[in-house]
Amino acid sequence: MSVSLTLKNISRSYIKDNEKFFAVQNVNLEVKPGEFLTFLGPSGCGKTTTLRMIAGFETPTEGQILLGDKDVTKIPANERGMGFVFQNYALFPHMKIFDNVAYGLRIRKESSDLITQKVKEALAMVGLEKAEHRYPNQLSGGEQQRVALARVLVLRPQLILMDEPLSNLDAKLRLHMRTEIRRIQQELKLTCLYVTHDQKEALTMSDRIMVMNKGKIEQIGTPMHLYDDPATPFVADFIGQANLFYGTLVSVEDKYGLVDVAGRRVKARMGVLNPPRIGGKALLIVRPENLNIGTSENCLAVKLINRLFEGDRIDYQFEVVNGINPKPYSMSVPFLPGTSLLPEGSTLDASFVPDAGVLLNGE
Template sequence: MSVALTLKNLCRSYVKDNEKFWAVDHVNLEVTPGEFLTFLGPSGCGKTTTLRMVAGFASPTDGSILLDGRDVTNLPANERNMGFVFQNYALFPHMRIFDNVAYGLKVRGESSSEIAKKVREGLAMVGLEKAEHRYPNQLSGGEQQRVALARVLVLRPQLLLMDEPLSNLDAKLRLHMRSEIRRIQQELGVTCLYVTHDQKEALTMSDRIMVMNHGHIEQLGTPMELYEDPATAFVADFIGQANLIEGRLDSDENGYALFEVGGRKLRARMGRQNPPKKAEEALLVVRPENLRIAQPGESGFPLEIVNRYFEGDRVDYDVVLPGSGQKKPYSMSVPFLPGTKLVEQGAIIEAAFTPEAGVVIRR
């Protein structure tokens, strides 16, 4: 399989208070043509710094960047054939929309007829055919972001780079723009690197997600792989909500583990990415929606209700292991059916989950 982008031991370090600080710490990555890959992580994890090095806006301390096998590590940004969509749109306020989109084409020296053709094709692609004579301040935030996207796409970049492009939009518009960006990217088949700290954006838009923390890659995989088989506690907690139940691995067989917690042995999947060893302290990862009140006679483990939140279609409970001194409660999200009763605060219940819905990882 061909590779559109390769990062080899990519590093970026700074000196802070006379100590070396690694903003990006030996990142290795291969991106396939037409892939939508998201860099996901909290502020300061190194995702934007990595993107800026790929774009040529920042120089790596060490390592190399290859575009279609060609080393571009030391090339200036304008020679890399990459398109960058900024968080703040970066449109020229004194130019009409047509001229904003045409700007890069004019710099390239393309003919007027070719520029007009490409600009109108680009505006049609983002649904703004009728906006070419307007100015940026006459458009909504979502429309301005689409203009910024069109301005990049008309250049037909080998690689499309997007840095938190939806962070300045309201929640409803973000949802719409997620699907629009994904639709356009798939229609064009352009390879895309997308930076966000929003886990839902990453899950709904990406072919693969690279979760970063403290400058290094915590895990790289499809959205489903990260959600169902997290490699670390950080990934489990950052991708969606997760209960991280501390205990011990009793035994494992045929991909399933017996996990000991509170004197009970629970059966769950053994993590493929970061499996613990027998008798080792471990974590059981169970999503709130997979934890439920056990049926009569069903094997489970005790939990105490410390708070509840009625959400209409469901009830969210905060729960702790009785007598454990647990400081942070776990979460349990239970569908609420007409005629059923809410569990009272202070009650101790038996909770259960299917073995496939839990995964045991190294602590």
């Protein structure tokens, strides 16, 4: 069964060195039934604290948490009807897999026959039908993570919360478990909140992503929307790779702005949520894969300072000629057999189509 979730002005503050410190501040969020929503951000941004408040492990200093139409802000965690998948699995090492999954049902005092039926169904969902008589230490990390998920699914929770559940797995297992978790969530139409600092996990698994920074929401949107139309420099730099060029907005026509970057005027889309003003500082954002080598009507003069051969592509590191270069920029271009690498120190033009660039307020 799926359920909607609403956060209204949720804050969590602490007293640190006699000063008030906000771990989470004024978070407002509406989660739709059956939605997979990811909390994404760096360590210390408030994403896990937000999840723990929703679960009932921490109490908000201010605000309300609504599960459907019910205010659960002060209701104990065990009465909220939510399932929590922990980062470290939290399995009982002395219990067999069957008993680990059955634990919550036994606490509810359900009948033995019903427990057996539900446990077998839950283990089948995660592909561990033959592991019920084994112990956790006899399973791989990925299998233990599946058991932790089955232990939650068997209780048929209204909402599933996951706190970086794949962080202890190797890269190949993480990729496999992403697919499995998403498959199960869609098949059962579960409402799921997922915490991670891994942008690839967020982009590949989510219906929507909430990007957090310093306890506040930077932007909420679909993976494609966040990637193509970041609202802030933080979101642009945190979601994927991004080149951030500094300039001055010269003019605006339709949805495009003309920006001066180090003496070159280039055209790009105006940001929807945080556009620059004419005559003011502008931030031009272009993804590395959208830059091409060659002269066009929309190009910047650049100097190559490094190059990385990656097999099918070449990642060129460069600086803007006569521009502000807080850090090296990146341009990723296809490598065609029979071509040679451009030498370091080369000066050339890096071009992009206007729709591939976004202009934000750079004040």
